[in-house]
Amino acid sequence: MLRGSLRLVLFGWWLQLKMRSRSAFDGLLAIVYPMFFATSVLLMYREGGSTSALVGAAVGASVLGVWSAVATTASTSLQSERRLGTLELLVAAPTPFPLLVVPMTLAMGTIGLYSLVATLLWGKFAFGIPVSLEHPLVFVLASVVTAIGISLMGFLLAVTAVRYRGAWALGTAFEFPVWLVCGFLVPVASLPDWVAPISWLLPPTWGAAAIRDAAFGGSPWGDIALCLLLSAGYGVVGTWLCGRLVTSARTNATLALT
Amino acid sequence: MNPGGPASSLRIFFVGGWMSYRALFGWLSPWILIPTFLVEPVFQILFFAYVGRDAGVGDDSFYLVGNAIQFASIPCLFAMGNTIAGERYASTLPLILVSPARRLPLFLGRALPVIVNGLLCSLIALGLGALILGVTIPLSSVPLLVVVVAVSAFSCTGLGMAAAALALRVRETAVLSNLIMGVLLIFCGVNVALSALPQWMESVGRVLPFTHGIEAARAVVAGADWSQVAGLVGTEVLIGVVYLLIGLVMLHYLEIESRRRSTLDIA
Numbered sequence: 405m406l407r408g409s410l411r412l413v414l415f416g417w418w419l420q421l422k423m424r425s426r427s428a429f430d431g432l433l434a435i436v437y438p439m440f441f442a443t444s445v446l447l448m449y450r451e452g453g454s455t456s457a458l459v460g461a462a463v464g465a466s467v468l469g470v471w472s473a474v475a476t477t478a479s480t481s482l483q484s485e486r487r488l489g490t491l492e493l494l495v496a497a498p499t500p501f502p503l504l505v506v507p508m509t510l511a512m513g514t515i516g517l518y519s520l521v522a523t524l525l526w527g528k529f530a531f532g533i534p535v536s537l538e539h540p541l542v543f544v545l546a547s548v549v550t551a552i553g554i555s556l557m558g559f560l561l562a563v564t565a566v567r568y569r570g571a572w573a574l575g576t577a578f579e580f581p582v583w584l585v586c587g588f589l590v591p592v593a594s595l596p597d598w599v600a601p602i603s604w605l606l607p608p609t610w611g612a613a614a615i616r617d618a619a620f621g622g623s624p625w626g627d628i629a630l631c632l633l634l635s636a637g638y639g640v641v642g643t644w645l646c647g648r649l650v651t652s653a654r655t656n657a658t659l660a661l662t
Numbered sequence: 663m664n665p666g667g668p669a670s671s672l673r674i675f676f677v678g679g680w681m682s683y684r685a686l687f688g689w690l691s692p693w694i695l696i697p698t699f700l701v702e703p704v705f706q707i708l709f710f711a712y713v714g715r716d717a718g719v720g721d722d723s724f725y726l727v728g729n730a731i732q733f734a735s736i737p738c739l740f741a742m743g744n745t746i747a748g749e750r751y752a753s754t755l756p757l758i759l760v761s762p763a764r765r766l767p768l769f770l771g772r773a774l775p776v777i778v779n780g781l782l783c784s785l786i787a788l789g790l791g792a793l794i795l796g797v798t799i800p801l802s803s804v805p806l807l808v809v810v811v812a813v814s815a816f817s818c819t820g821l822g823m824a825a826a827a828l829a830l831r832v833r834e835t836a837v838l839s840n841l842i843m844g845v846l847l848i849f850c851g852v853n854v855a856l857s858a859l860p861q862w863m864e865s866v867g868r869v870l871p872f873t874h875g876i877e878a879a880r881a882v883v884a885g886a887d888w889s890q891v892a893g894l895v896g897t898e899v900l901i902g903v904v905y906l907l908i909g910l911v912m913l914h915y916l917e918i919e920s921r922r923r924s925t926l927d928i929a
Contacts, residue, residue: 428834433841440844445713447854452717461717570693577697580705590712 409503416507417514424511430477434512435519438469442523445589446531462527462535463619464589467612469519470547470554471582474512478558479575481508482565492660495566495650502643506559513555520547538621546618549628550611553635557582557607560642567649569661588612607634671767678763679771683779685752686744703733703787704794710853711795720853722795727879728852730787732872734780734815735846739839741776742822745769746829747836756926759917769826769913773819773906780815781808799883806891807882813895814875817902818846821871823909830916830926846872871905874898 424430442465449461482505485491494504527533537543561578564571584590585599586608592600603609607630614627653659711725749755758768785808792799799807825842829835846852849859849867856864856873867873878886878894920926 428837433837437840437844440847443848444710444853447848447859448710448713448717448719451719451854451858454718457717568693570691573694573697577701577705580702580709584705584709584712590716594712594716 409500412499412503413507413510416504417510420508420511421514424477424515430473430512431515434473434477434515435469435522438465438472438519439523439526441468441472442466442526443530446527446533450531458531458533459535460616460620461589462524462531462533463616464612465527466520466523467550467588467608467615468583469523470513470516470551471586471588471608472579473516473519474509474554474558475561475579475582476575477512478509478562479565480572481505481512481562483569483572486565486569486660489660491566495654495659501650502559502563502646505562505646506555506639509555509558509562510552512558513551516554517547517551520551535619537619539618539624542624543615543618546611546614546624546628549631549635550608550615553607553611553631553638556635556638556642560638560645563642563646563649566646567653567658569658582606582608585609586612605634607631607638610634671764674763675767675771675774677771678768679774682745682772683741683775686741686748699737699783700786700790702736703730703783704790706733707787707791708794711791714853720855723797723883724855724880725853726788726791726795726797727883728850728876730784730791731811731814731876731879732847732850732852733787734784734811735818735843735872737783738776738780738815738818739822739825739842740836741779742773742819742826743829743835743839745772746826747833750829750927753927759921759926765913765917766910769823769910770906773823776822777812777815777819780818781812784811784815797883800885803882803885806888807879810875810879810882810891810895810898813898813902814872814879817871817875817898817905820902820905820909823906824912825909827909827912827916830913830920846870849873851876869901871898871901874901 445461445465445468446458449458452458482491485494495501497504524535528535561571561574564574584595585592585603586606587603588608592603592609610627610631614624614631616622617624617627650659707726707729710729711722714720714722714725746755749758788799788807788811791797821842822839825835825838828838832838849863850870850872851859851867852872856867856877859867874894875898878891878898881891881894
């Protein structure tokens with residue numbers, strides 16, 4: 405059972421990754437679009453004149469793209485299936501529906517990792533930012549864990565579209581708030597006090613902290629563990645919500661309504 | 663009614679433009695409209711204002727004005743791009759292009775509601791952003807600010823018209839609009855003053871929509887009057903007109919090409 409589920413997720417992820425990598429919107433744009441914002445941000449920090457802040461911004465800006473690659477596409481993915489007429493087939497399949505959705509968002513998170521690397525390289529070659537990673541292997545691990553956390557947040561966003569057709573707009577609406585609240589660039593401490601508890605509940609907050617620690621020599625293990633723990637929580641809540649929303653959509657006969 | 667006559671042209675301009683706008687956005691519920699047109703721009707402003715504070719450059723007013731005006735590119739570019747792509751999706755593009763309606767009122771009519779939409783998005787973002795960040799915009803500056811924002815929205819819609827023409831050849835209009843929006847974000851002095859950009863970037867920015875509009879709006883918020891920003895506003899109008907003309911010429915050329923190559927429906 406477990407082996408079959410893992411196999412399904414693995415093959416689903418690979419299939420989705422191949423499909424989305426060939427899409428101009430999900431593939432190319434997911435990498436290029438956050439780089440516009442990263443470029444803007446790096447120009448601002450360069451104008452500020454602090455080299456250490458610029459290096460920190462280069463690492464922080466690289467995480468922007470992971471969330472961008474997931475947020476909008478995750479919330480529109482099931483609406484796209486609905487328009488293609490395949491959502492009912494996915495829901496009716498004997499395979500648990502969440503195991504079909506999670507690979508979609510994992511593939512988006514993987515494309516987000518391309519964006520992370522591309523942004524770091526962009527910072528190095530276009531801005532001459534010397535990012536030397538203190539713990540390269542841990543940096544890779546932290547990046548992958550962050551991508552998993554963001555993918556599972558995307559999973560939660562994606563399943564809402566099963567019942568609510570307008571839920572695709574959530575991804576667009578949450579893009580900037582998550583960039584801000586998770587402290588990718590600006591320390592959460594500099595935001596209003598009430599923002600901090602919200603940021604603690606979001607896996608990317610800990611993922612981004614782990615990435616920074618791995619890059620600059622801190623201890624990322626606690627952040628990695630918290631990111632994984634919260635990610636698992638999002639997976640569980642997403643699965644529960646998915647069951648409720650599918651039942652509701654079937655009861656109200658709204659699954660195929662576009 | 664003579665399809666080439668002035669009465670018909672006026673009807674196509676106003677009624678056709680309004681119908682096209684309703685077709686584009688008629689399906690929007692408040693649940694989609696509010697996050698897309700209100701939440702997103704406000705958080706874009708907040709994001710860059712906080713980054714600016716952290717980087718130690720600019721002030722909140724600088725980011726408020728730049729990002730609020732730049733956000734008009736979302737409705738202006740995407741809506742114009744969708745005037746072609748949306749018709750293709752609905753299989754009505756060939757029907758429109760075989761009609762005897764004059765193209766000038768047909769396409770300009772579609773641009774008018776888009777300009778109004780962009781203006782409203784920017785003004786609401788300006789108001790909400792100012793409220794949250796505590797930026798004071800003098801009441802006496804508001805009428806002139808509205809004019810500057812309207813001109814900026816017009817100018818960007820001109821660029822949107824050119825992008826819409828490309829939609830006759832390029833299928834991925836959303837990708838194209840996103841790319842143009844990104845270029846405007848970097849080159850138009852939205853978050854980094856033009857003087858702080860490399861010379862070549864400044865030169866590119868000078869021929870793009872928004873650059874002069876944003877400069878004028880910042881001056882107006884700082885208390886400048888009409889005589890001090892008239893040159894900037896005039897340049898912004900001129901840039902908009904040039905892009906609009908380029909767009910209309912491209913529409914004409916690519917329409918002929920699409921007919922010749924039989925690619926209207928497939929791009």
